[in-house]
Amino acid sequence: MFIRNDDKITTTQTSIFITDTVLGAGILTLPRGVIEAAKTPDVWLSVLLGGFIVIMVTMVMVKLSQQFPNHTVYQYSKRIVGTIPGGILGVCLIGYYIIIAGFEVRIFAEITMYYLLEGTPIWAIIIPFIWVGTYICFGGINAIARVFQIIFPISIFILVLSYFLSIRLFDIDNLRPVLGEGVLPVFKGLKSTVLIFTGCEVIMTLVAHMQHPERAVRATFAGIGIPFVLYLMTVIVVVGGMSVDSVMNSTWPTIDLLRSFEITGLIFERFEFPFLVIWMMQLFCNFTSFYFNASLGISQVFRLKIHPVIFGLIPVIFITTMLPERINDVFKLGDTIGKMGIFLFFLVPVLLTVILLFRKKVLNHHV
C-alpha cells in the first residue's frame, strides 16, 4: 500500500470523516432529548425535518468553502471580514471544538464507568483516550481519515445489528398516533434534533484538504446522509421498542433498549456490551476529529507549528473534560454546546456568505 505524504483526502474519506464526526454520543441520548421536548411519538418527524435543515446549511458551508480553494475557514474568514474579526471568529470555533472534544470524552467516561468498568477512576479512562488521540492527530489528516475508514464499517455494522435484534421488542403502537397533537410538538423537538448534527461544521476545513474539492457537495450529502438515516433509525427503533413513557424515564435510552432483551444461542447473549465497546471506537473518532480541527485552527489562526499545539491541547482538553462535576452538569453542557453550535454554525456561514456576496457584487472587491 502506498502512503501519501500530502494533506489530501479522497471523496469517500471526506464522507466518512464527516459521518464519524457527527455520529457520536448523540445516539445514546437523542431519543430522550427529543421526547422530552416533544412529548409525543412524532419525534421521528423532528429528526427528518432537522436533517433537512442541517443538509441545507451544510450546503451553504460547502459552497462558501469552494470559493477559496486550499483555504480552511480559519484562513478565508480573515480574507472576508479582515484579520482581527476573522481571528476572533476562528478563536470562537476553536473554543467550541475543544469543548465538544471534552464533552465527548466525558460522556464516554461516564458510560464506561457506569456500565463497563465500575470502580476504575475517571482519569484512568480519560488519559489513555486522549493520549491515543494525540498520537493519531500527529499523523495528520490522512492518517486520521484512514483510521476512520477502518472503524466506520465495524461500528455501523454492530449498531445496525443491535437495532435489528431489538426488533423483537418493536411495537408499532408505540409510535402512534401520528401527529396526534398537531405539528407543534414536531417543531419543539427540532431544537434537540438539529443539535445532534453538531460536527457537520468540519466540512469548512475539510474542503481545503480534498483531492477533488469540486466533489465536496456529493461528499457532504453522503457524510450527513449516513448519520441522518442512523439517527432516524435510532429514534424509530428506540421509541417503538420502549414506548414514549419509558424513554422519557431513561438516562441512556438506547443502551436500555439493548439491555431489555437477551438472546440465547448467539455468540453474545447481551448486546449492550459489544455495542458499548464498539461505540467507544466511534466516540474516539468523534473526539479525534474535534481535537484535530481545534489544533489545526490554533496553528492557522496564530501561525504556529501544529505539533506543539497538539501537545499543548492535552491538558486543556483534560481540564475541559473534568470541569462538569455532576452528570447534570454534563447534560447541561451538552445543551449549551447545541446552542453554541446553532449560533456559530448556522449564523456564521450565512453571515460570511452574505458579506462575501455583498463585497463581490456591490463593492466589486476582489477577495
Place this chain on the structure above:
Amino acid sequence: MYRCKNLLTLLLLSSLVVTQGCWSSKEIEDLSVYAGLALDVGERPEVERNLEREGATYYKKNLLTATIQIVPIKSFERQEKSSEKQLLKYSNLRLTGDSVFEIMRQYSTRRERPVIGHHLKVIVVSTKLAQQNQMDQLMDFVLRDNDIRPSCRVFLSKGKAYDTFISNQPEEVPAFRINSMTQNRYRTNKVMKDVNLTQLDGLLHSQQSFLLQNIVSTKGEIEFSGAGIIKGETSKWIGDLNQENVESLSWIQGTGQGGVIKSYDWRNKNITYEIKSMHSKTTAKLQGDAISFHVAIESNGRLIENWDTKENPSELAYLEGAEKVFEERLTTMLDHLMRKMQSKYKVDVAGFGKVLSIKYPKKWKSVKDNWDEVFSQVPVTFEVKLTITDFGSSTE
C-alpha cells in the same frame, strides 16, 4: 542515564505484577449471583429475629422482606460426589428492611460472597406488599441500578412471594423455572405476555392501570394463575383477574398464540377447540361526546376433542353447531371479563385507551387523567367468529 533506564524498566516490570488484569475485576467465584428477587411484607424470619435479639440491628423500619435466590457455583462441582444427599441448586436468603438497596448491601454482613445483580431474571412481588405500597417506589431501585438488566421479568404472587422461590425438585432453580414458563404462551393463552422492567417503567410512568402475571404457590409447587391489577393512579394492587379472564384478555387483544376453548354441547358432553390462529380488531367510535368500542374477533381452529360419540365431527352441520357452542362460550367469557373490568374494579387493562388515543388523540387527551372512570361507562360490543377448519385424524 543508564541507572534511570534501569529504574524505569524495574518500574514497568513491577507494574506488571501489581496491576495485572482488569482494574476492578472480581472473580465470579467470589461473588453470589442471584437469579431471583422476591419482595414480601416485612416479616422477619426467625433467624433474623434471633440475630436482632443479640443486638444485630440498624436504623430501619421493617417494611419489606427481600429474598434473593442465589445460584451457588460450588454446588455444581460437588454434585457428582454427593449423589446420595441431593444438594439444592439454590439457596434463599431473606432480610428485612425498608430500602431494597440497603438490604442488598446488608447481605454482605451475612455471607462471605457479596451479591451481584447482573443475572437477575425474575422479580416476584407479593400482592399484599403491592397493596400496601406503591409499585413505582418498590421498583425504583431495580429500575435505577446499573447491574440489574431491564430484561428482568416482573410477577405478582398471590401468597408470599418467598414461597414461589421454593421448589420440591432439587435439581431445578425456581427463578429459572418461572423465567422459562413465560415461553409457554404458544401452548396456552393463560400465560400472559411477560412484562420486563423497561415495559414496567413505561407503564408506571404513563399512570395507566396494567396487569402482572400472578403466581400461586403451595409446598414447592407453583402455577401461573390469572393476573393482578395495578391501578394507574395509586400504583397499588387492587384486585385479581382469574385464569379465564386472562384468556379472554388475549382474545380482545388478539395476542394469544395458542390455547383451548372447552365447552359443553347440547347433550352436555364436552367438546374442545384448539386455537390455531387468533385475530382481533378493536375500533373506537366517537359520536358527539360518547365513546364506544367494537371488538371483532376471528379465529381458526380444530375440533381436537369430542366426547359426544353420537355426533360425527366430519359432518359440516355438526361442526357448524359446535362453532356456535364455542362462540357462545367465548362471548360469555368476554362478558365476565368486561363485567370485572367495568363494574367490579373500574379499570381498563385491555388496552382500549391506547386504541382511543390512536384514533381520537384529542378526545383521549381530555379523558386520559380519569380514563378508568370514563371507561367503566363506555359500551363495548363484540363480534365473534370462530371457524373449525379441521377435526384431526379421526373422523368419528
